[in-house]
Amino acid sequence: MLTVEQLENLLRVLVRPLVERPDRIEISGREEGSRVRLTLRVADEDMGRVIGRQGRTINAIRKVVKAASVRLGKRVTVEVPD
Numbered sequence: 001m002l003t004v005e006q007l008e009n010l011l012r013v014l015v016r017p018l019v020e021r022p023d024r025i026e027i028s029g030r031e032e033g034s035r036v037r038l039t040l041r042v043a044d045e046d047m048g049r050v051i052g053r054q055g056r057t058i059n060a061i062r063k064v065v066k067a068a069s070v071r072l073g074k075r076v077t078v079e080v081p082d
Helices: 004-018 044-051 053-072
Strands: 026-032 035-041 075-079
Touching: 004 026, 004 035, 004 044, 004 053, 035 053, 044 053, 053 075
Parallel strands: 035 075
Antiparallel strands: 026 035
16 A cells, blocks of 8 residues: 555655755645645756646556555645745
């Protein structure tokens, strides 16, 4: 069974190769009943790399994390605050 911490680690593994400042990756996870909310923060200069053209990169990341969360039995959202 996956834990919230494992989902955070998965998100970190997916984002690390995309950014130039991997030391600035911050991920916080909150479990709210049947939902898990992961908040991803990166350096300002890496934001475009994580989001990608028309949001394609972040949407792909969200799909992978969502697929992994099926084993957790929870709905997962990945947020990237401005």
